[in-house]
Amino acid sequence: MAAVLLWRGRARALLSRVRGAPRALRGLAAGPEMHFGFQSVTEEERREKIYQVFENVAKKYDVMNDSMTLGIHRVWKDILVHKMNPSPGTLLLDVAGGTGDIAFRFINYVRAARERQLQRKLKHHQNLSWQEIFENYQEDKFNSLGSSQVVVCDINREMLKVGKQKAQHLGYSEGLSWVLGNAEELPFDDDKFDVYTIAFGIRNVTRIDLALQEAYRVLKPGGRFLCLEFSHVSNPLLSRLYDLYSFQVIPVLGEVIAGDWKSYQYLVESIRQFPPQEELKAMIEDAGFFKVDYENLNFGIVAIHSGFKL
Amino acid sequence: VRCQHYPPLRALQASAVLRRVSDEHKKEPFTSSSQQQFDPHPAGHQPEQEPQGPRSSSTGQGGQESEDYESEEQLQRRILTAALEFVPEHGWTAEAIAEGAKTLGLSIAAAGMFHSDGSELILHFVSECNTKLSELLEKEQKLVQLGKAEKKPTDEFLRDAVEARLRMLIPYIEKWPQALSVLLLPRNIPSSLSLLTSMIDDIWHYAGDQSTDFNWYTRRAVLTGIYNTTELVMLQDSSPDFEDTWRFLESRVADAMTMSSAASQVQSTGEAVVQGLMGAAVTVSSAESSRAKT
Numbered sequence: 001m002a003a004v005l006l007w008r009g010r011a012r013a014l015l016s017r018v019r020g021a022p023r024a025l026r027g028l029a030a031g032p033e034m035h036f037g038f039q040s041v042t043e044e045e046r047r048e049k050i051y052q053v054f055e056n057v058a059k060k061y062d063v064m065n066d067s068m069t070l071g072i073h074r075v076w077k078d079i080l081v082h083k084m085n086p087s088p089g090t091l092l093l094d095v096a097g098g099t100g101d102i103a104f105r106f107i108n109y110v111r112a113a114r115e116r117q118l119q120r121k122l123k124h125h126q127n128l129s130w131q132e133i134f135e136n137y138q139e140d141k142f143n144s145l146g147s148s149q150v151v152v153c154d155i156n157r158e159m160l161k162v163g164k165q166k167a168q169h170l171g172y173s174e175g176l177s178w179v180l181g182n183a184e185e186l187p188f189d190d191d192k193f194d195v196y197t198i199a200f201g202i203r204n205v206t207r208i209d210l211a212l213q214e215a216y217r218v219l220k221p222g223g224r225f226l227c228l229e230f231s232h233v234s235n236p237l238l239s240r241l242y243d244l245y246s247f248q249v250i251p252v253l254g255e256v257i258a259g260d261w262k263s264y265q266y267l268v269e270s271i272r273q274f275p276p277q278e279e280l281k282a283m284i285e286d287a288g289f290f291k292v293d294y295e296n297l298n299f300g301i302v303a304i305h306s307g308f309k310l
Numbered sequence: 311v312r313c314q315h316y317p318p319l320r321a322l323q324a325s326a327v328l329r330r331v332s333d334e335h336k337k338e339p340f341t342s343s344s345q346q347q348f349d350p351h352p353a354g355h356q357p358e359q360e361p362q363g364p365r366s367s368s369t370g371q372g373g374q375e376s377e378d379y380e381s382e383e384q385l386q387r388r389i390l391t392a393a394l395e396f397v398p399e400h401g402w403t404a405e406a407i408a409e410g411a412k413t414l415g416l417s418i419a420a421a422g423m424f425h426s427d428g429s430e431l432i433l434h435f436v437s438e439c440n441t442k443l444s445e446l447l448e449k450e451q452k453l454v455q456l457g458k459a460e461k462k463p464t465d466e467f468l469r470d471a472v473e474a475r476l477r478m479l480i481p482y483i484e485k486w487p488q489a490l491s492v493l494l495l496p497r498n499i500p501s502s503l504s505l506l507t508s509m510i511d512d513i514w515h516y517a518g519d520q521s522t523d524f525n526w527y528t529r530r531a532v533l534t535g536i537y538n539t540t541e542l543v544m545l546q547d548s549s550p551d552f553e554d555t556w557r558f559l560e561s562r563v564a565d566a567m568t569m570s571s572a573a574s575q576v577q578s579t580g581e582a583v584v585q586g587l588m589g590a591a592v593t594v595s596s597a598e599s600s601r602a603k604t
Contacts, residue, residue, distance in 0.1 A: 083422075084422065085422060085426050087405050087418055090419065117405070120400075124399070193417075195419045220419075221415065221417065222327060222411055222415075222416025222419060222420035223417040223420075224419040290328075291382055308419075308420060310327045310382060
């Protein structure tokens with residue numbers, strides 16, 4: 001307990017020092033010094049360290065998410081997919097999608113939408129000839145998703161492994177692919193995807209501007225960029241409670257459940273280092289997106305940023 | 311890691327979809343101009359050319375480095391107009407908007423720019439119909455001014471105007487009840503109400519209404535009532551070419567005309583009554599005074 005309090009004091013000091021630090025430390029400039037939580041490291045080191053973090057937490061990632069956010073992360077992800085409102089035929093790229101949460105929700109949503117679409121079509125066509133009915137059944141059999149697809153891309157092999165296992169376990173097979181790739185340099189052609197999502201991943205990208213540019217590149221014209229990420233709470237009372245919870249409880253949970261204090265300390269520190277809502281909005285606009293907007297969830301603990309490639 | 315230098319000023323950023331305003335006049339769906347030279351993408355690169363007709367292959371890309379891009383609102387309006395063609399099949403929904411975006415060469419995710427209940431689509435349609443009606447009435451007025459047509463009597467004018475406006479609903483009549491319910495959502499009421507009142511205003515203006523007194527309000531209220539009730543009748547009408555609806559419209563307009571003359575009759579009757587009462591009062595008071603005298 002004493003150790004935690006001592007550490008807390010240190011965190012406060014670091015916090016105030018870092019807050020005053022120039023913008024370069026927020027990982028935007030091309031300078032060699034970057035932040036890893038509250039430490040100062042080079043770009044390469046940062047990538048290394050982050051890879052390590054997720055390699056370590058991969059197996060317990062979902063359990064930790066549930067315990068840290070008291071299960072609310074599920075609601076956040078549901079809201080993200082509802083906001084996306086994908087129609088059947090959408091091609092989704094889920095970057096840093098590791099364990100597949102967004103991908104599975106997308107598949108469920110599109111499946112339901114497809115069923116509604118088919119029911120409406122049937123109601124519409126009351127007087128079909130036998131030939132037409134036959135044709136309808138032919139295409140429906142192979143099209144329960146309406147040719148929608150999701151590509152899950154992650155830089156970390158362990159996270160992808162966990163994701164694939166989950167997919168198998170839950171029975172998701174159709175319309176799902178797993179690709180190893182770096183958000184700063186995506187292994188895809190231009191103008192390919194309808195929607196690009198990055199849920200709780202952009203914080204861990206070393207060069208956010210590059211990731212945004214890549215997102216712009218791989219999206220089709222008219223395509224949508226969606227980013228779900230921890231953000232800044234403006235309400236002062238809530239902010240204090242949130243800080244308290246983050247720095248006191250989460251690393252302890254990390255140690256108890258996942259046996260890894262440091263990774264979860266990195267997590268909460270990285271949240272504090274991440275640009276606030278307006279700044280991220282400006283960055284997204286700089287990458288070329290239009291109609292950029294954000295929606296705060298839970299008073300700013302989490303925010304969904306949205307932009308269109310127009 | 312690619313080394314790219316993107317210009318800091320947003321204005322120089324090439325837009326993937328927003329076309330130059332000048333191209334809109336040429337009535338082409340896309341311009342086929344190249345991406346900004348800062349960033350040569352490997353795929354789908356088009357050399358600078360004259361704007362062509364609709365391309366059969368991939369989606370519209372790149373804009374010129376010129377200043378006059380269409381705004382996002384203009385692009386949104388284009389998408390909504392394109393979406394109208396899919397309304398009979400999909401209803402006033404985000405899916406219709408997605409299909410519309412697809413015909414313009416955009417991703418179906420562009421429908422995310424709009425509300426998922428289709429409000430913007432419906433409001434756009436209503437506003438387009440009102441514009442068309444104004445143009446129609448303007449043309450008719452010109453013909454009358456040039457002496458090429460007779461000036462219609464008010465009841466016929468109103469009937470024709472309302473019928474013309476309601477006929478624009480015919481292609482979408484099956485899904486129109488859904489649209490009406492969306493227009494009545496509290497969020498949409500300010501816009502839908504203002505569109506309705508401006509349309510009624512327009513009709514009266516072209517009908518030659520010059521009133522500046524209380525009549526202005528009465529006329530608006532009456533015509534709004536006629537329009538709304540006729541619209542509802544039309545939704546349930548299954549007669550060929552909506553004959554029943556137009557007959558209903560005719561009788562409502564006729565009612566309104568007689569009501570206005572009845573109103574003036576009532577007014578004169580009212581005056582007569584008042585005079586009678588005054589007379590009675592004078593008689594009574596003089597009778598009193600004469601009784602008092604005697």
